[in-house]
Amino acid sequence: MKALITGGGGFIGRRVAEELVRRGDRVVLMDIAFPPGGLGGLGTAATTVSGNLAVFTDVLEAVREHRPDTVFHLGALLSASAEVDPISAYHVDVDGSFHVLEASRLFGVRKVIYTSSIASFGPGVPDPVPNEWDQKPTTLYGVSKVFTERLGEYFHGKLGLDFRAVRLPSVLGAGRGAGGASAYSTYLIDEPVHGHAYEAYCEERTRIPLLYVDDAVRALLQLHDAPQERLTRCTYNIQGFSPTAAEIAAAVRAKVPSARITFRPDPKMQAILNSWPRSLDDTEARREWGWKPSIDLAGTVDRYLAALAPASGR
Ligand SMILES: NC(=O)c1ccc[n+]([C@@H]2O[C@H](COP(=O)([O-])OP(=O)(O)OC[C@H]3O[C@@H](n4cnc5c(N)ncnc54)[C@H](O)[C@@H]3O)[C@@H](O)[C@H]2O)c1
Structure with missing residues (x-):
């Protein structure tokens, strides 16, 4: 092909x-x-x-x-x-x-x-x-x-x-750009995992669907x-998992206790995020072509940490 x-x-x-x-x-x-x-x-x-x-x-x-x-x-x-x-x-x-x-x-x-x-x-x-x-x-x-x-x-x-x-x-992973309003979900993990402080531009209760x-x-x-x-x-x-921003921060802190994460909502970005669904029903994708997500929030954080391993010698 x-x-x-x-x-x-x-x-x-x-x-x-x-x-x-x-x-x-x-x-x-x-x-x-x-x-x-x-x-x-x-x-x-x-x-x-x-x-x-x-x-x-x-x-x-x-x-x-x-x-x-x-x-x-x-x-x-x-x-x-x-x-x-x-x-x-x-x-x-x-x-x-x-x-x-x-x-x-x-x-x-x-x-x-x-x-x-x-x-x-x-x-x-x-x-x-x-x-x-x-x-x-x-x-x-x-x-x-x-x-x-x-x-x-x-x-x-x-x-x-x-x-x-x-x-x-919202798709999570190393190398994601900042052009989407959902990028906070990646940076909440990516920045602390790299030892950087991160100030999220959304409210802690923001909840949208995520996928690794x-x-x-x-x-x-x-x-x-x-x-x-x-x-x-x-x-x-298709649906992955739908944590709040606070739950993402907690999952990161569970693996990276030194993580420095704060929240300062930007009204324009928050308005975009508030207009999106909390989760999607993916029954049809599961039934018709076998869709099933395999990586949850903890698994996503693990993958960010694993990707660091060669560079940090972890
Ligand atoms: N990343 C997410 O969370 C997410 C969520 C839902 C849907 N999507 C969709 O998935 C697709 C890929 O997203 P991504 O995260 O890889 O984004 P990205 O910004 O990393 O990639 C988009 C690419 O399109 C290119 N592009 C922009 N304008 C162009 C133009 N005029 N001509 C040719 N190329 C141009 C950019 O240079 C970039 O490389 C997009 O259609 C996006 O809407 C992404």
Whole structure:
């Protein structure tokens, strides 16, 4: 299988690429900017293409030249960045999705796998939110996720493109950027584990769904591999675990007693976080393609500590 990953230089894109390479697939990474320090464990195993999702010809050219079987469409401006620069976010997250789907249709791509988000839901939803529920997000990022889910379903139903999407919780793991309003969940662990103090910009009682990056990658590949006849829809909720920010801090302190964590809520970030669900009902993903998270909060903290071990000699 040959895969093109948009946003392939990003946090989740690189991890998806590593897993695809590990299982013998060919991988092309498309991104507007790759990490200056290189692609880490990926080395030269993947081909890289510089391109802007907002520019249709860049996307057309990448798909035409590389003719992937599957596009993993992960490139985006995340929630906090999108609120700061909504016009760019519209071009990247809305136009960019159309560009990816239309280029895929034109050049015979078989599957498009998309990373939607908990942010596609708005305030006032039940806890947990069922897979099928009104999506009335209050952020542009959330609007772009709903738009891409519906556009993908249109391409699937009317134009025969095999579009599949997961609504990811906030994804935790080393190397995550700060562009999402949910980034506090990673930094609450990452900073103390590295011996740094961390002042979280959210309230202690903030509760959103979280997922460790290895499970997020596994979900994307599992959905990709699922037989079409098992799937009754294009878009699936997946749930990991849903601790409060205070519970994350407690889990870190249990393993790193010297952790220095304080809370100073930022009203703008808090408003975004308050608009998101507390947890998602992932019954359909479990039933139809065998989704099951494998890493809980304590396991996540352990993995951060294990990742440190070679550097610190721990
Ligand atoms: N990280 C999370 O917690 C989370 C949660 C839910 C959904 N998602 C979704 O998963 C996907 C990947 O997220 P991530 O955490 O890896 O984010 P990331 O910011 O690390 O990666 C996104 C990548 O997209 C690239 N990009 C931005 N604008 C572009 C453009 N105009 N053209 C081409 N590339 C462009 C960036 O350079 C970056 O490498 C996104 O679609 C995001 O919305 C992430």
